[in-house]
Amino acid sequence: MKLENPWKQNPWFESVAVAQQRARKRLPAPVYGALVAGSERGQTVADNQAAFAELGVAPHVAGLRADRVMGTSVMGQEISLPVLISPTGVQAVHPDGEVAVARAAASRGTVMGLSNFASKSVEEVIATGARTFFQMYWTGDRDVVVQRMQRAHVAGALGLIATLDWSFSMGRDWGSPEIPEKVDLKTMVRMAPKVATKPRWLWEFGRTGQIPDLTAPNLAPPGGEAPTFFSAYYEWMTTPPPSWDDVAWMSDQWAQISGGKPFMLKGVCRIDDALRARDAGAQAISVSNHGGNNLDGTPAAIRMVKPIADAVGGDLDVVMDGGIRRGSDVVKAVALGARAVMIGRAYLWGLAANGEQGVGNVLDVLRSGIDSALLGLGVASLEELTPEHLLVPEGFHRALGVPPAHVASVPVAATTAG
Numbered sequence: 001m002k003l004e005n006p007w008k009q010n011p012w013f014e015s016v017a018v019a020q021q022r023a024r025k026r027l028p029a030p031v032y033g034a035l036v037a038g039s040e041r042g043q044t045v046a047d048n049q050a051a052f053a054e055l056g057v058a059p060h061v062a063g064l065r066a067d068r069v070m071g072t073s074v075m076g077q078e079i080s081l082p083v084l085i086s087p088t089g090v091q092a093v094h095p096d097g098e099v100a101v102a103r104a105a106a107s108r109g110t111v112m113g114l115s116n117f118a119s120k121s122v123e124e125v126i127a128t129g130a131r132t133f134f135q136m137y138w139t140g141d142r143d144v145v146v147q148r149m150q151r152a153h154v155a156g157a158l159g160l161i162a163t164l165d166w167s168f169s170m171g172r173d174w175g176s177p178e179i180p181e182k183v184d185l186k187t188m189v190r191m192a193p194k195v196a197t198k199p200r201w202l203w204e205f206g207r208t209g210q211i212p213d214l215t216a217p218n219l220a221p222p223g224g225e226a227p228t229f230f231s232a233y234y235e236w237m238t239t240p241p242p243s244w245d246d247v248a249w250m251s252d253q254w255a256q257i258s259g260g261k262p263f264m265l266k267g268v269c270r271i272d273d274a275l276r277a278r279d280a281g282a283q284a285i286s287v288s289n290h291g292g293n294n295l296d297g298t299p300a301a302i303r304m305v306k307p308i309a310d311a312v313g314g315d316l317d318v319v320m321d322g323g324i325r326r327g328s329d330v331v332k333a334v335a336l337g338a339r340a341v342m343i344g345r346a347y348l349w350g351l352a353a354n355g356e357q358g359v360g361n362v363l364d365v366l367r368s369g370i371d372s373a374l375l376g377l378g379v380a381s382l383e384e385l386t387p388e389h390l391l392v393p394e395g396f397h398r399a400l401g402v403p404p405a406h407v408a409s410v411p412v413a414a415t416t417a418g
């Protein structure tokens, strides 16, 4: 009789925090550090999560609803829970990378956001059957932008996410992880001490016969080779930043190429920018500070949701991302006016902890947390949630960039500066 090891770790995890602990144990320090990310003094990345803890809930004791549903739609796609996969370059976390994330998203009835810096091609990801929104930065000239949009459309992308909130901040107070230019034998030998202590991660890559791929296949020229992550980053750094006319051009080009598929502007922090995004033709925005990786000192994304949703929620799908780690965070965001949320690190921890199953596990943890919160709050659907279901401390909301016409109607700390 074969004896089962009773102390073997159950690969299932009960919370995103446990997934993160496992990711930390499993990943080489530089890879883990690249996911922790953050910028400058880390004020924004910390506030993204801390702000959720400032919000309380007011549960009922009886009269709760047995008929709860959490399906919704974003950019025309029906999703079975109000959580989408936010695009991240998940280079070197897991050999299956974005393909594993896409499979998990599809199996849980939600949409995959695929980064243009991803380690897998848009064709490979869409071949999993996952409904996919392709994300682009403003990099390269207009012809290159059009060519990349055409490729995403031909591959079957159902929407485009333009992420424009990036200011190339360099330098973190806790130091940045080393990212090699290329993972060749020389690099492997040099980084061996950091990697050798992580046999499980190494084994995963060894099993598939792959070494971590630090190239960006979605940025390859037609018929050409995928650029390295660094040459792709260089192209981006040396591209002049986009104007609002460029945003309108981008959304218009995508509409023409795709036959009217939706366009999201990700990274909106200010009411004036939300209004401009709407006027530039976006059908959706994500209220986001890039997970605290862009300009440090930007308020937590959840603090900016209500003022922006109040201003444009009737015209656009307003989603948010940044700091979501549990189902009750999702419910808080929806109660403050978001249609859904997008997750970044939460699924990256799941991917590192247990591949495709780990990402599915994270979505299941969020689903069950959302359901508990709806139960406790005595509501049967997302549409019933309002700010009155929450305890919101005074001064919680941050209304940035309030246009003069709006000032009188915004009763919170507001600024028109910038």
Ligand SMILES: Cc1cc2nc3c(=O)[nH]c(=O)nc-3n(C[C@H](O)[C@H](O)[C@H](O)COP(=O)(O)O)c2cc1C
Residues within 6 Å of the ligand: 034, 035, 036, 037, 048, 086, 087, 088, 089, 090, 115, 116, 117, 118, 135, 163, 266, 288, 289, 290, 291, 292, 293, 321, 322, 323, 324, 342, 343, 344, 345, 346
């Ligand atoms: C490691 C890492 C890589 C990221 N890469 C991208 C990217 O390529 N494109 C993009 O639009 N956002 C990128 N983001 C931002 C995420 O899409 C998202 O805005 C952020 O992770 C949300 O915060 P959260 O991690 O607290 O959920 C990245 C975030 C992380 C942590």
